[in-house]
Amino acid sequence: MSNTYYRDTVSPSLDRAPGCPFDPAPEVTALRAGQPVARLAAPEGAPGVWLITDYALVRQILADPRFSSRYETQYHPQMGGHLPPAPAGDLSGMDAPQHTRFRKLLMGKFTVRRMNLLTERVAEITRERLDAMERQGPPADLVQIFAQPVPALMICELLGVPYEDRERFQEQTRTLSEGEAAQAQYEAFAQLSAYLRDLAVAKRAEPTDDLLSDLATGGDLTDEELGGVAAFLLGAGLDTTANMLALGTFALLRNPAQLAALRHDPGLADKSVEELLRYLSIASLGMRGVLEDVELGGRRLKAGDTVIVAVNAANRDPAKFPDPDTLDLRRSATGHLAFGHGIHQCLGQQLARVEMRVAFPALLARFPTLRLAVPADEVPLRTDPTLVYGVTALPVTWDRG
Template sequence: MSNANYRVEPVILSLDRAPAFPFDPAPSLTTLRAEQPIARLAAPEGAPGVWMITGYHLVRQILADPRFSSRYEIHYHPLAGGHLPPAPVGDLTGMDAPQHTRFRKLLAGKFTVRRMNLLTERVTEITRERLDVMERQGPPADLVEVFTQPVPALMICELLGVPYEDRDRFQSSTRALSDGGTAEAQYAAFAELGTYLRELALAKRAKPTDDLLSDLATGGDLTDEELGGVAAFLLGAGLDTTANMLALGTFALLRNPAQLAALRGDPGLAVGAVEELLRYLSVAATGMRGVLEDVELGGRQLKAGDTVIIAINAANRDPTRFPDPDVLDLRRPATGHLAFGHGVHQCLGQQLARIEMRVAFPALLIRFPALRLAVPAEELSLRTDPTQVYGVHSLPVTWDRG
C-alpha cells in the first residue's frame, strides 16, 4: 500500500468492543485495518511515535524482525503515559537476545511436542475429574470456577511439581487472579503465588522430584532468583490464557449452536476446532514492540525509539489472510494464525494449551449435551481491561439432570 492511501494525521483510537459482538475486535480496529493497517496514534507532545498495527502480514513481519524489541522498558505505553518498567526476572516475554536465547534454550527441551503429548492422559484424567465435580454439584454452575480455571491450574501443578497438599491453596490463589475482584486483591494473590513458587523452587534444589521445576533447579545454571522468576512466568503464561480460551470458547460455541453440534457430533474435529477458536477469539489481543533503529514498514517511516502496538485479534480477522474472518467455522483451515505469536517469542507452552483444549471442549459438550447459559448473554461480565487477557470473569451455565 502506498503512502497516498494513508491519512497523515494521528489517530485517536478506542479499544472498546461492541457489546452486541463480544467475540469481535473493537470496531475501531476493524476500520483501521481496512483503511490503514499501520497508523500513527495520537500521543502527548514530546512523546515518541506510537503505531497501531492491525494487518496480518505486517504483524507477522514485526514479530519475526529483531529490529523490534520485546524489552518492556523501551516500550512507550499510551495508557500509562510513559515507558514501562523492565520485565521481572525470568519473564521471557520482556527479553531480547542474548538473555531471551539463554532462558528459551533451557525451557525449549521441556516443551517438545512429544513430551506434551505424553501429558494427554493426565489432561484427560483432570478433565474427567472436574466434570465429575461439576456433575455432582449439579446445575447451575460457574464454569470458570468449576472447570475452565481448575483444568489448566492443575496441569500447571503437575508441570511444576506442586505437592498435592498445597494444591487447594494454589488453586484458591490462582482463582483470585481472574475472578473480577479488586486490583489490590489480584496483586496480593499474585504476590502470594510468587512467594510460594520461589520457596518451592528452592525446595526442589534440595530435594528434586520428577517435574519441570526440578529439572530446571538441578540441570540448568539459573540463580535462585531466576528459578523463582521462571516458575512465576510459567504460571502466568500457562494459566490465564488457557483458562480464558476455555471459558470464552465455550461461550462462543454456545452462541453458535451449529458449530457446537458439529464438535459434539465429531470429537475428532477438535484439532482443527481449537485452531479456529484460537484465531477467532485471540484472547491475548495485543502486544508491544520497541523500534530499535529507523525502519520502513508498510510504506511508513518508523524512528528508533518509537513503539508499535500489534493488534493480534485484528490481524487474525484480516480478510486478506482468512476469508470470511468474522465467521466461526470449526472446519476452516486456520493454521498460520498468530494467537501464539510468531518468531522467536512464539509461545513455548502452545502444545500443552492445545492438548488441554482438544480434550476439554469435546469432553464438556459430550458430558452435558444440554449445556446452556444460565443468564442472558448480555449479562455476562467480560474482562474488558485492555491490559488483561480477554475473557469472562464468570460463565454461569445450566443443564438438564440425567
C-alpha cells in the same frame, strides 16, 4: 488518551461493539483497510506510538529483531511513560541473547511429544472436574468449576507443587481469574510468585520428578531466575488457557451449529481449537520497542518509537482468512497468530492445545444440553484491553440426566 495530538494521528476506541463479545473493537479493525500502520494520539514530546492491524505486518514485526520485546524500550500510552525492565526469568520481556539462554533451557521440556504424553493426565483431571460439576448440579459457573481448575491443576503437575499445597495454590489462582486488574489479583500473583521462588529453592536441595526440579538441577539459573521462570510459566499458562476454555465455550454456545458439529464429530477437535484460537485471539494486543529507523507499510518509524500489534485484528484479516468474522470449525486456521510468532512464540502452546482438545469435547459429551443460564448480554466480560480477554464468570445450566 491525552488531549494533545500530533498531526495525522488517530485515537480509536478499544471498546467492543455491544452484542459482539467475540469481535475486536470495530474502530481498530476499520483501520486495517485504510491505515494498517496508524499513529496514535500521544502527548507532546512523547515518542511515536503506532497501531498495526494488518496480518502480514504484525507477523513481520513479531519476527523482526529491530522490534524489541524489552519492556523498557516500550512507551505505554495509558501509563504515560516507559515500562520498567522485566523481572528475572520473564522471557516475554527479553531479547536475544538473554532470551535465548532461558528459552534453550525450556524448549526441550515443551515438545509436541512430551505434551502429548500428558494427554492421559489432562483427560483424568478433566473427568474429575466434570464429575465435580455433575455432583454440584446446575446452575454452575463454568470458570470456577471447570475452565480455571483444569490448567491450574496441570501447572501443579508440571511444577511439582506438593499435594498438601495444591488447595491453597488453587485458591490463589482462582483470585487471578476474578474481575479486572484489581489489587487482589496483583497480591495473589505476588503471593504465588513468592511461593514458587521458595519451592524452586527447595527443589534444588531435594529434586523430584517435575519441570521445576529439572530446571533447578540441570541449568545455571540463580534462585531468583528460577523462581522468576516458574512465575512466568504460571502467568503464561494459566490465565490464557482458562479464558480460552471459558470464552471458547461461550462462543460455541452462541454458535449452535458449530457446537453441534463438534459434539457429533470429536475428530474436529484439532481444527476446532485452532479456529477458536484465531477467532477469539484473547491475547489481543502486544507491544514492541523500535530499535532503529524502519519503513513499515509505507510509514517511517523512528528509533525509540513503540508499536502495538493488534493480534485480534490481524487474525481477522480477510487477506489471510476468508470470511474471517465467521466461526467455522472446519476451517484450516493454520498460520494464526494467537500464540505469537518468531522467537517469542508461546512455549506452552502444545500443552494448551492438549488441554483444549481434551476439554471441549469432554464437556460437550458429558452435558449434551449445556446452555447459558443467563442472557448472553449479561455474561460478565473483561473490559481492560491490557489484560487477557475473557469472561469473569460463565453461568451455565443443563438438564439433569
